[in-house]
Amino acid sequence: MTETTPPFTSDELAEGTIDTVVIGGGAAGLNGALILARSRRSVVVIDSGYPRNAPAEAVHGLLALDGTPPSEILRRGREHVRHYGGRIVLGEVVTAEPAAPSADGDLRFTITLADGRSITARRILVATGLTDVLPDVPGLAEHWGHSVVHCPYCHGWEVRDEPIGILATGPVSIAHAYLYRQLTEDLTYFTHGTELDEDNRARFAARGIRVIDTPVTEVVNGEEGALAGVRLADGQVVARRILAVLAQLQIRAQGLEGLHLPVQDLPNKGRSFASGTAGITDVPGVWVAGNATDLTAQVGASAAAGALAGADINRMLAIADTDAALHAAGPSPTPHV
Numbered sequence: 433m434t435e436t437t438p439p440f441t442s443d444e445l446a447e448g449t450i451d452t453v454v455i456g457g458g459a460a461g462l463n464g465a466l467i468l469a470r471s472r473r474s475v476v477v478i479d480s481g482y483p484r485n486a487p488a489e490a491v492h493g494l495l496a497l498d499g500t501p502p503s504e505i506l507r508r509g510r511e512h513v514r515h516y517g518g519r520i521v522l523g524e525v526v527t528a529e530p531a532a533p534s535a536d537g538d539l540r541f542t543i544t545l546a547d548g549r550s551i552t553a554r555r556i557l558v559a560t561g562l563t564d565v566l567p568d569v570p571g572l573a574e575h576w577g578h579s580v581v582h583c584p585y586c587h588g589w590e591v592r593d594e595p596i597g598i599l600a601t602g603p604v605s606i607a608h609a610y611l612y613r614q615l616t617e618d619l620t621y622f623t624h625g626t627e628l629d630e631d632n633r634a635r636f637a638a639r640g641i642r643v644i645d646t647p648v649t650e651v652v653n654g655e656e657g658a659l660a661g662v663r664l665a666d667g668q669v670v671a672r673r674i675l676a677v678l679a680q681l682q683i684r685a686q687g688l689e690g691l692h693l694p695v696q697d698l699p700n701k702g703r704s705f706a707s708g709t710a711g712i713t714d715v716p717g718v719w720v721a722g723n724a725t726d727l728t729a730q731v732g733a734s735a736a737a738g739a740l741a742g743a744d745i746n747r748m749l750a751i752a753d754t755d756a757a758l759h760a761a762g763p764s765p766t767p768h769v
Contacts, residue, residue, distance in 0.1 A: 440510055442522035445551050450474040452745055453543050453553040455525055458483050459731045460722025460738035461559030462509035467742030469516035476519045476551060484561050487577025493585050494732045529690030536759040538752050539717040555745050558720040559738060564679035567601060571651030579659035580675045584611040597672040600626040604700040605678055612676050613639050622648050681727045691718055701727050711741035719745055
């Protein structure tokens with residue numbers, strides 16, 4: 433997919449120590465920043481400008497915003513954050529690591545961008561999202577987000593009744609096939625070197641799902657570059673208008689190594705940052721939200737997770753502010769007896 437510079441102007445970095453840096457400017461990061469900004473916290477969102485859902489024409493399954501282009505949702509989100517005093521900075525994080533604590537013992541982090549700018553923050557919200565790693569099939573990537581789809585809830589209605597192919601990437605693709613069978617009666621499952629036992633073959637047969645074991649070697653284009661089908665290793669071309677594929681999900685962790693965030697392996701899906709309630713991590717002062725910790729979260733769920741994380745960060749900052757005030761006040765006077 434082609435990556436282009438996003439159509440928004442970068443704000444200047446805030447001077448001094450700010451309350452929270454949000455790394456990632458998608459739904460989770462922006463909603464977390466919105467909650468913090470509305471709580472009168474100083475917040476800066478670092479946005480690399482390459483959202484995962486950029487190839488998609490619209491976001492679906494999001495109440496009241498169904499059918500809205502992803503770019504429009506992000507534009508509105510940035511406006512809302514700025515309205516309450518938050519800043520949006522275009523840049524890529526190259527290092528994020530703990531710094532010396534303040535005089536009263538509060539946490540500090542230093543975040544450095546690729547252009548050399550740096551910022552000091554009391555807390556960090558990581559909302560960097562994911563990268564979809566597609567199978568190495570020629571022609572597949574160029575149709576990603578259009579004729580090559582992954583989520584039946586994000587794209588399913590739009591591809592209903594089309595001839596759909598499931599390009600299997602592992603056992604998880606079996607459940608994927610049943611979801612897409614709800615959307616079309618013309619479904620073909622390409623095992624593509626993955627295992628499919630006799631029980632599932634019988635279940636597929638009962639639902640009218642055709643199974644092809646010959647490996648797929650390339651995606652075939654038709655008129656005006658539209659997806660027309662797939663070519664198999666034996667040379668046969670199977671006509672399909674849509675391919676559904678569950679890509680391996682890779683967290684965007686570049687530049688975050690210095691935070692030493694714990695990760696977890698999710699079988700047949702990928703890796704994510706491990707987190708607890710409201711996105712809190714085992715690293716003091718660092719929260720995660722959205723697809724960086726929940727691989728299957730759609731836009732609405734990611735935004736909600738960002739809001740929860742933002743509220744929890746504000747809560748912990750309020751406690752730290754009170755501790756600092758107590759420290760500044762000095763020892764309590766000894767009571768007279």
